[in-house]
Amino acid sequence: xxxxxxxxxxxxxxxxxxxxxxxxxxxxxxxxxxxxxxxxxxxxxxxxxxxxxxxxxxxxxxxxxxxxxxxxxxxxxxxxxxxxxxxxxxxxxxxxxxxxxxxxxxxxxxxxxxxxxxxxxxxxxxxxxxxxxx
Amino acid sequence: xxxxxxxxxxxxxxxxxxxxxxxxxxxxxxxxxxxxxxxxxxxxxxxxxxxxxxxxxxxxxxxxxxxxxxxxxxxxxxxxxxxxxxxxxxxxxxxxxxxxxxxxxxxxxxxxxxxxxxxxxxxxxxxxxxxxxx
Numbered sequence: 001x002x003x004x005x006x007x008x009x010x011x012x013x014x015x016x017x018x019x020x021x022x023x024x025x026x027x028x029x030x031x032x033x034x035x036x037x038x039x040x041x042x043x044x045x046x047x048x049x050x051x052x053x054x055x056x057x058x059x060x061x062x063x064x065x066x067x068x069x070x071x072x073x074x075x076x077x078x079x080x081x082x083x084x085x086x087x088x089x090x091x092x093x094x095x096x097x098x099x100x101x102x103x104x105x106x107x108x109x110x111x112x113x114x115x116x117x118x119x120x121x122x123x124x125x126x127x128x129x130x131x132x133x134x
Numbered sequence: 135x136x137x138x139x140x141x142x143x144x145x146x147x148x149x150x151x152x153x154x155x156x157x158x159x160x161x162x163x164x165x166x167x168x169x170x171x172x173x174x175x176x177x178x179x180x181x182x183x184x185x186x187x188x189x190x191x192x193x194x195x196x197x198x199x200x201x202x203x204x205x206x207x208x209x210x211x212x213x214x215x216x217x218x219x220x221x222x223x224x225x226x227x228x229x230x231x232x233x234x235x236x237x238x239x240x241x242x243x244x245x246x247x248x249x250x251x252x253x254x255x256x257x258x259x260x261x262x263x264x265x266x267x268x
């Protein structure tokens with residue numbers, strides 16, 4: 001099996017610290033948070049504007065990578081479902097995808113709204129929400 | 135810098151074989167393709183239905199990971215822009231994100247429409263497009 005090395009480019013600063021307390025989806029009470037990037041990534045932020053929506057990619061470092069099927073939302077009454085048909089964090093490559101709203105960019109710190117990732121979660125990438133122009 | 139090991143769970147089978155010929159966005163003529171998953175991932179596909187849209191995550195193995203800023207769409211007249219404000223494949227962690235339409239699931243092969251990834255591109259993950267129910 002081929003392996004590829006991801007490099008954390010920063011981390012999340014958030015009041016959320018426990019997986020059991022984290023909302024499952026951002027519309028379920030996710031707080032504001034800071035995405036703190038390594039200073040060497042500064043050139044990669046040029047053009048990232050406040051008041052836009054972006055896709056934040058994280059590494060869900062507390063996930064179980066051996067899990068292939070789950071009861072959606074932990075509800076035992078729902079049938080066992082393959083992780084590729086759910087957003088469960090436990091999966092072979094636990095990449096978190098979060099659509100967040102950029103409030104401000106201060107140096108290499110990005111203040112965002114609606115992030116359900118835990119404090120300390122490694123950050124992998126930021127991409128604009130696709131508009132067709134870029 | 136922390137590193138995390140991604141495991142390829144499959145690959146793309148496509149008629150697209152050269153980066154220079156690949157469409158930049160799926161609405162620019164991306165073809166049908168097959169996502170071929172390892173057989174051990176079969177349980178993770180349970181519940182993935184034809185005629186749904188999913189997010190396919192790939193590893194853009196031909197990308198340059200040292201690039202931090204680009205001229206969008208390779209147009210030298212557009213100002214140099216940080217990769218986090220573009221969808222350029224060259225970036226520190228070249229994770230490809232593709233919204234594709236599932237045509238059929240045959241064993242661990244998934245036939246999809248609108249995939250701009252190149253033949254042989256490693257596959258990392260599949261997630262449903264968020265509907266709020268999962």
